[in-house]
Amino acid sequence: MQLSRSQVYTNRIMEPVRKKDTMRKATGRAGRLLLSLLIVTGVASCNSSEDPNLAWLVSLDGGSSQSSTGQSTSTEIPFSYTIDNIQQGTGDFVFETNKSIPVEILVEDPDGGVEGTRVLIRDANGERVLFRAITDAEGNATGVVTVNQDEQTAVIEVEYNGQTLYVDLDITDVVQTTVTLVIRVRADVSEVADADGDGIPDDEDDYPQDPDRATMVRVPAEGFYRVAYEDLYPKRGDADFNDYVVQVYHEQDLNASGKLVELRSYYAHIAKGAGYDHTLHLALPDVVSGEATLVRKDASGVELNSENLSISSGNAIEILGRSSNTISSSNTDRNQSFVMGHSAELTFLPDAPVALQTLGKAPYDLFIKVLNTGHEIHFAGRYFAEDGSDQYIDSAGFPWALMVPDYWQWPYERANIHDGYPAFDDWYLSAGTASQNWYDSPVADHVFPAN
Ligand SMILES: [Ca+2]
Ligand SMILES: [Ca+2]
Structure with a gap:
């Protein structure tokens, strides 16, 4: 099923849902910061017919790829991004009322991948945490979000330099496919209160005293x-x-x-x-x-x-x-x-x-x-x-x-x-x-x- 519908991803910078003074190290930050998000697919190496454990990941049969871009220049941290999705194909219907969407996110600034950036994926209402991770040494975070089939939007939040950057992710036809997100950033790293040192701030860490656990989904x-x-x-x-x-x-x-x-x-x-x-x-x-x-x-x-x-x-x-x-x-x-x-x-x-x-x-x-x-x-x-x-x-x-x-x-x-x-x-x-x-x-x- 080739989908001709054009996906439009908006991005915006606004106050975080919960203000966190510890996250907002408001030192003079006169320089404008550049953030770009590139979201590309990364499923080519996964062969569902050879590995039944990974079969749920892919629905390439008849599927299609789709990309979109966006940018923001009117705010403190201007950024842009690209999203490439693999869309649902035909012949994959197995009576599922939910969908699990693998997501790979890469945060980069002009110096390269940014380690330790908190990436959160919420439902459209901002009430439910679907996935959270901090980026690794290369700036990558990888996970899966699971929602009902009729959910159309998820929101990616990137906590960066005391600012929360938002990208709306249209997941209408992104069903059981791998999506890779690549985010490019240039900024300083904020200092946050993090008692267990796992990179997730205390006031967000579901297990603030346990360095081996950070999030309950x-x-x-x-x-x-x-x-x-x-x-x-x-x-x-x-x-x-x-x-x-x-x-x-x-x-x-x-x-x-x-x-x-x-x-x-x-x-x-x-x-x-x-x-x-x-x-x-x-x-x-x-x-x-x-x-x-x-x-x-x-x-x-x-x-x-x-x-x-x-x-x-x-x-x-x-x-x-x-x-x-x-x-x-x-x-x-x-x-x-x-x-x-x-x-x-x-x-x-x-x-x-x-x-x-x-x-x-x-x-x-x-x-x-x-x-x-x-x-x-x-x-x-x-x-x-x-x-x-x-x-x-x-x-x-x-x-x-x-x-x-x-x-x-x-x-x-x-x-x-x-x-x-x-x-x-x-x-x-x-x-x-x-x-x-x-x-x-x-x-x-x-x-x-x-x-
Ligand atoms: Ca922590
Ligand atoms: Ca913890």
Whole structure:
């Protein structure tokens, strides 16, 4: 899909969202400073067909590149920038309601890369931190932002010389692609209060006394994702997406370089509209290793058991046990009130900090095993047959697993997602380009009122 729409990126310099006197070393700064941002793509070396762990990064098939530039000369620190995006291609639609966008940022001034510049990416409202890192010795910061598919803008903030520089980043069609940002700056480096010396100022550091941690990023930023499975695989399902439903969120602790140093994941079983029984499992990418603790709790939050686990080579761990034991109601009948099921909390400490691009996209490889059939059911877009076909897309082009925001309500038994969400068909028949917020418009008569 070649996109002809011209992306316009504005940049602006204004007061930081939070004034930080310690950041504003207002020594005489008469010289005008030059900042330019160059944002270029950097995905060419990533081959999705050869490395399934990186498949989520690229959607080059039919994709296109696009660049834009901007500048500012009317403020204290004039700057300009260039943005090159790889756009979403065709044939990549795997029923995802969120997107993870790798971002590489380079801060340079006329003397070269600037080390130790704080780079922050927020949502458009400026309320949620999507990523943060300080630039390395070459001026680079690399990370991933994860947002809902219908989010159109993110904001890059570069804290530089006591000034915050803003660039609006149009992410409308930048889906699962790598974006590299190169920022060029010329200025002095500010001194800031930083008790643990990790480069993140005390008043921004989520862990101001811990040099190994700087930022906590929640995925999703608020609430949960709901993950719904159909369990008839390899047969086509009945599209009620209520056979096994969990809700999940993640907390990623990042170091000052923006790499993962701890992952906490929370799971709760919330529906079982099925005769089959299931177990819930998680696998992290092959190259990720470390130690984990898993705590399982009953429906009222009382701890049932705790396990210490080693994670390596993509080994899957069982998050929740047999589904007939982890929830006391199907939560799919019209005369039922919602009943909470069991939950589990996973705390993972990697052996070494993990780049977010390596970790991949939340909820990672979260899958069920159907105990009655012996089959595993994974998200589409992860496992492929020898002929290249997606192992988890059925003959009608439909997945067996779906992840949606937490206010999505699964269909009642004997209803289906087409009844419950009339815009769902627009969405998937357009390969995700139309009705991206289809889950905002349920038909109450067809969906279970779970809040
Ligand atoms: Ca700090
Ligand atoms: Ca810290």
